[in-house]
Amino acid sequence: xxxxxxxxxxxxxxxxxxxxxxxxxxxxxxxxxxxxxxxxxxxxxxxxxxxxxxxxxxxxxxxxxxxxxxxxxxxxxxxxxxxxxxxxxxxxxxxxxxxxxxxxxxxxxxxxxxxxxxxxxxxxxxxxxxxxxxxxxxxxxxxxxxxxxxxxxxxxxxxxxxxxxxxxxxxxxxxxxxxxxxxxxxxxxxxxxxxxxxxxxxxxxxxxxxxxxxxxxxxxxxxxxxxxxx
Amino acid sequence: xxxxxxxxxxxxxxxxxxxxxxxxxxxxxxxxxxxxxxxxxxxxxxxxxxxxxxxxxxxxxxxxxxxxxxxxxxxxxxxxxxxxxxxxxxxxxxxxxxxxxxxxxxxxxxxxxxxxxxxxxxxxxxxxxxxxxxxxxxxxxxxxxxxxxxxxxxxxxxxxxxxxxxxxxxxxxxxxxxxxxxxxxxxxxxxxxxxxxxxxxxxxxxxxxxxxxxxxxxxxxxxxxxxxxxxxxxxxxxxxxxxxxxxxxxxxxxxxxxxxxxxxxxxxxxxxxxxxxxxxxxxxxxxxxxxxxxxxxxxxxxxxxxxxxxxxxxxxxxxxxxxxxxxxxxxxxxxxxxxxxxxxxxxxxxxxxxxxxxxxxxxxxxxxxxxxxxxxxxxxxxxxxxxxxxxxxxxxxxxxxxxxxxxxxxxxxxxxxxxxxxxxxxxxx
Numbered sequence: 001x002x003x004x005x006x007x008x009x010x011x012x013x014x015x016x017x018x019x020x021x022x023x024x025x026x027x028x029x030x031x032x033x034x035x036x037x038x039x040x041x042x043x044x045x046x047x048x049x050x051x052x053x054x055x056x057x058x059x060x061x062x063x064x065x066x067x068x069x070x071x072x073x074x075x076x077x078x079x080x081x082x083x084x085x086x087x088x089x090x091x092x093x094x095x096x097x098x099x100x101x102x103x104x105x106x107x108x109x110x111x112x113x114x115x116x117x118x119x120x121x122x123x124x125x126x127x128x129x130x131x132x133x134x135x136x137x138x139x140x141x142x143x144x145x146x147x148x149x150x151x152x153x154x155x156x157x158x159x160x161x162x163x164x165x166x167x168x169x170x171x172x173x174x175x176x177x178x179x180x181x182x183x184x185x186x187x188x189x190x191x192x193x194x195x196x197x198x199x200x201x202x203x204x205x206x207x208x209x210x211x212x213x214x215x216x217x218x219x220x221x222x223x224x225x226x227x228x229x230x
Numbered sequence: 231x232x233x234x235x236x237x238x239x240x241x242x243x244x245x246x247x248x249x250x251x252x253x254x255x256x257x258x259x260x261x262x263x264x265x266x267x268x269x270x271x272x273x274x275x276x277x278x279x280x281x282x283x284x285x286x287x288x289x290x291x292x293x294x295x296x297x298x299x300x301x302x303x304x305x306x307x308x309x310x311x312x313x314x315x316x317x318x319x320x321x322x323x324x325x326x327x328x329x330x331x332x333x334x335x336x337x338x339x340x341x342x343x344x345x346x347x348x349x350x351x352x353x354x355x356x357x358x359x360x361x362x363x364x365x366x367x368x369x370x371x372x373x374x375x376x377x378x379x380x381x382x383x384x385x386x387x388x389x390x391x392x393x394x395x396x397x398x399x400x401x402x403x404x405x406x407x408x409x410x411x412x413x414x415x416x417x418x419x420x421x422x423x424x425x426x427x428x429x430x431x432x433x434x435x436x437x438x439x440x441x442x443x444x445x446x447x448x449x450x451x452x453x454x455x456x457x458x459x460x461x462x463x464x465x466x467x468x469x470x471x472x473x474x475x476x477x478x479x480x481x482x483x484x485x486x487x488x489x490x491x492x493x494x495x496x497x498x499x500x501x502x503x504x505x506x507x508x509x510x511x512x513x514x515x516x517x518x519x520x521x522x523x524x525x526x527x528x529x530x531x532x533x534x535x536x537x538x539x540x541x542x543x544x545x546x547x548x549x550x551x552x553x554x555x556x557x558x559x560x561x562x563x564x565x566x567x568x569x570x571x572x573x574x575x576x577x578x579x580x581x582x583x584x585x586x587x588x589x590x591x592x593x594x595x596x597x598x599x600x601x602x603x604x605x606x607x608x609x610x611x612x613x614x615x616x617x618x619x620x621x622x623x624x625x626x627x628x629x630x631x632x633x634x635x636x637x638x639x640x641x642x643x644x645x646x647x648x649x650x651x652x653x654x655x656x657x658x659x
Binding site: 045049050076133136139165167168171209210213214216217 | 557578583585586588589590592596597598599602603655656657658659
């Protein structure tokens with residue numbers, strides 16, 4: 001996995017140096033040509049959504065070197081970059097440092113990982129507060145909450161509500177919901193397992209199927225049932 | 231939004247839009263005389279109108295409504311606040327075609343075929359002087375295709391009847407009241423000969439009148455090759471007898487700029503008698519019944535796998551994205567279909583990414599709902615129902631779901647089939 005991320009970082013670096021952004025029409029204007037950061041952020045967003053969180057994180061960190069210390073609300077593009085970074089931190093399970101000092105050293109330090117995840121959770125919670133009716137924000141927050149055992153009940157409620165309204169905004173969140181439901185099934189009392197367990201198992205299967213249908217084919221991590229996606 | 235069958239008549243004059251429904255507000259209002267029907271058209275040319283429409287409306291409220299519905303986004307109208315270049319319907323297209331945007335030539339050229347035909351709308355300046363208020367009231371509520379050479383048309387906005395009356399009053403501000411008796415003294419047959427001799431058919435269609443149609447404009451021509459605004463804006467004259475104030479038609483033919491200074495209608499130096507003959511032909515020539523539009527097929531679901539990438543490239547990015555985009559991206563506002571516009575509240579529909587599409591839209595209750603839920607009164611998912619509804623609207627059959635793309639030709643059945651198949655397959659990435 002580490003080599004995949006390094007390869008991704010190399011690709012992003014090469015793109016930043018030699019790539020060009022494609023101008024796009026109307027409401028997305030010609031900003032990529034005018035301001036290369038727009039194309040860069042869009043590219044990073046695409047990377048994280050398609051299952052390449054490491055390269056996405058590297059990309060936004062190169063565009064916004066101090067991103068870890070930024071707050072939402074500065075400007076729309078910086079906000080978008082910050083959200084990409086937070087989403088990427090969640091999807092790498094906090095394994096990649098935010099501030100890149102030239103190399104993307106992977107840290108196995110549990111405390112550092114938790115700090116990074118905590119930072120991402122803070123960003124995504126702030127976004128959910130700013131955009132209370134935006135399912136994308138709620139989906140991201142639910143996915144982040146699932147990484148914290150103490151927040152899993154909240155994550156389950158949030159994602160289940162989105163699922164009920166059919167507005168879960170990412171494949172990864174379906175994967176997170178599957179894991180949450182599986183965990184709840186395992187916690188059931190023996191007397192309840194016979195009935196409720198079967199229902200939970202069916203809903204786990206359904207969420208995994210949705211996750212697999214909606215995730216990038218090359219992303220083999222997001223729909224795993226093991227605790228945590230890394 | 232159901233249209234009472236008793237209130238919907240088939241107007242003989244309507245070209246491609248064979249049936250003009252009376253719009254949302256008419257579900258609550260009493261039936262009024264159908265302003266588009268042949269009967270009324272003929273009667274109005276000879277008898278006094280039953281209602282003084284200009285007196286009914288409030289021009290000041292109409293002005294405020296024109297601002298609210300953002301008429302100036304597409305139409306030129308000096309009395310309205312001017313939109314920003316990005317808000318203008320054709321602002322980006324103008325910039326692209328005139329080379330004002332900084333982008334590689336190959337990128338610009340790739341856009342040109344898609345936008346060359348989408349760069350103008352008729353000016354509203356002086357429109358109310360020439361147009362009949364009762365026609366305006368009906369048209370604003372239930373627009374139909376007036377200009378066969380034009381790709382876009384007036385979109386179906388959520389304009390209520392009382393609002394349409396105020397808007398008509400504002401547009402007609404300063405116009406003389408319609409005279410009690412409007413008579414044209416010309417001769418229809420001499421008018422037909424003059425129509426052919428003067429080459430009116432070079433720009434105008436006159437469906438059902440048995441005269442030649444203008445040659446179709448080349449679609450998606452290369453930059454600069456296609457620039458025929460007069461042809462594009464020329465209305466089908468089939469609508470003239472209910473659309474124009476009959477007493478002004480001869481004047482309009484003789485000296486168009488005297489009524490609308492910015493018009494592209496040329497002054498051909500036509501004498502008074504010939505103008506009267508032409509007016510008689512336009513207003514009184516017998517018209518053949520138009521062919522009803524056949525319903526568009528709804529193609530069966532595809533059995534092959536359909537990915538989001540394919541749907542995005544062939545549908546969402548081509549049409550939908552212009553109005554349903556991401557506001558945080560660049561300097562755009564996300565379009566009227568996202569943050570609101572044209573009188574619509576922001577539905578927060580963002581079709582610019584997979585995740586955003588899954589995030590649905592904001593319903594009337596303020597809650598997010600799925601774009602893939604079943605549409606009312608049908609079996610299609612909402613997003614598909616809106617695409618199917620557009621063709622129905624053009625055929626004069628407006629339903630509860632607003633047709634999309636708004637004011638543009640319907641998507642091809644194969645494009646809708648692609649979207650529907652993608653949804654049925656579980657919306658795979």
